[in-house]
Amino acid sequence: MTIGSPPFAATLDPVLRVGTRIEQTGASSKKRVRIEEVARLAGVSPITVSRALHSPHMVSEARRLRIDEAVTQTGYASNPHARALKSGRSNIVAAFLSTLASQQYTQAADGCARVLEDAGYHMVMGRTFYSYARETPLIHAIMDMRPAAAFITGVMELEENRSFLRNLKIPIVESWANASDPIDMLAGFSNVDGVTLVIDHLAARGYRRLGFLGRNSGRGQIRQNAFEQLAAQRGLEIAGTLSVPNVAGIADGRRAFRRLIESASGIEAVFCANDLLGIGAMLEARTMGLTMPGDIAIVGFGDSDVASEVPPGMTTVSVDAYALGAAAGEMILTRLSGDLPDAPSRIFPVTLIQRGSS
Amino acid sequence: MTIGSPPFAATLDPVLRVGTRIEQTGASSKKRVRIEEVARLAGVSPITVSRALHSPHMVSEARRLRIDEAVTQTGYASNPHARALKSGRSNIVAAFLSTLASQQYTQAADGCARVLEDAGYHMVMGRTFYSYARETPLIHAIMDMRPAAAFITGVMELEENRSFLRNLKIPIVESWANASDPIDMLAGFSNVDGVTLVIDHLAARGYRRLGFLGRNSGRGQIRQNAFEQLAAQRGLEIAGTLSVPNVAGIADGRRAFRRLIESASGIEAVFCANDLLGIGAMLEARTMGLTMPGDIAIVGFGDSDVASEVPPGMTTVSVDAYALGAAAGEMILTRLSGDLPDAPSRIFPVTLIQRGSS
């Protein structure tokens, strides 16, 4: 049931406002301060101002102070485009997210942006989710802005794009996987390790007949392969698997779970390759009158916000996406500062958080 | 219970790779094609190429075709920084999100980015969440990039920043509220209308003693004021309210709900000013052994993903954030194309989605 907007939809809401109202200062757009003006004020040449800002150690103490003062007095900020044009490098960092719909990725972007912001870099977003056809032009368009670095939530899959990025010779962090030959650097975790934790947990709890629910591509597929191999190694039986092409929301998980349960028999525990599927599965299990973990055990992957809150709490593999993004940002900064980072790749631990569902 | 990473954390996962491996083509970074080269190839002057690209109607058919061919042949793409330096305007759009942690905002950003991408613009993210102290420098830094336009999920609150943005004279869309005097344009909805829907719904269902749960600032405060005024108008009783400073997750909602219920008595229905609080409240109600809507009714605001999935389904006010963002993007494009948009502000309808919780 949906009730429409009231007739007075144009009513004005109160709006919070802070600070004093400033008188319009006559001429609207003040002309921008240029480096030359700062130089005049400080009694030096423009290039000295530039150096005082970018390589302070090359300028004498006395002048540097005079220049700093002139800068704050005028409110000078260098024109990023002029700088980028001349130097061939900008203060932007490209972030390629497969989708903005997943909190995992936006959390990572958040962490990365946070770190970069403090160093004066800003993030431009590329959304690569939709198709390979859109991906390549998007990458080129963004890379035309000569970003100082790039962060990718995932692994760039098209070899054509990989080599394009590699040739740019800028710091690049791939993530969310454990690639053996990253384009440049990696802030990742091992999907296989995560699945191993799941399998060992299920085995230890005595579950023998297992089910799998996942996406039929990308990480979903990696996790499924690992799941099947490891189950075989441990002598566990795969009683049913169901792969779906795309997961847009919790409803997909409900549907998939029901189909899986109805099509296979005797499944004791289901591993859901992501939390959206897992949460849907738990809700549907409840609807179907199945108790957890008595009738069915469910384990997810991702530890999203709700995993802990859906009764009786979902057991899931957890990765700290924010921390991963922040680490990526730090790797980038280290590299930009001229140092080589400690390691070209940093593997984050995965942990299994056991809750009521298993 | 948390189980650590297995010892073999460095195991390499399989990685999907698509496409053929390309031989390293000797000299690593091919020199960029410049407009001059395209001009030579087409037998015209550089400026004509520029015009063929940006104002095709100013160039004769014949030359335009020759130029287009030369462009595709060379793979020419103009240097965004040179363009921005000369023209004073870039192909980036600034997006200020109060936080990346809320799906509402990232959805809006997603919709906006989608529309802008198709027109060759890219989004740079600014995260304004943390503090006023950080906000002003951030805005200046991003605006130094001379974005073509700006999108704000919310209303810029500091008057100092409002007038700064206003003076830039670029298309700016504020959102998520119904401001009477937007900086420029508005893609919003009425919080008061949303609360009105809630109140009328609760009144119609016969609830008389109401509770409120919300954030003590920003929109939370606006919604609380509206709630209290409208309740008074309808002769309903406010039996208890609880405002919290910040809502980071569902757990905050649980805690707040419990405190509210324990501190007040006889509450029949609780309005939660956002979905995170609402979902927490529902989960906690269940934990406390309260049935919905028998013992307690709960209504949220936001219609997040999970609202429909938490049993017995949460009644909530719904706004289509993705559509709102997309509309903002379109308003921006319209304005950039030189037209004035139909209306400087577009108010989106809010609807009440009734589910099992009330």
Add this chain to the structure above:
DNA sequence: TTGTACGCGTTATCAG
């Protein structure tokens, strides 16, 4: 340590 000369790649301006 500081300054001079010049060019990064494009587009505004104005003349044809």
Add this chain to the structure above:
DNA sequence: CTGATAACGCGTACAA
């Protein structure tokens, strides 16, 4: 409709 010329604001390269 087209082209020559001159910036846009800064930083590199080199000389002092």
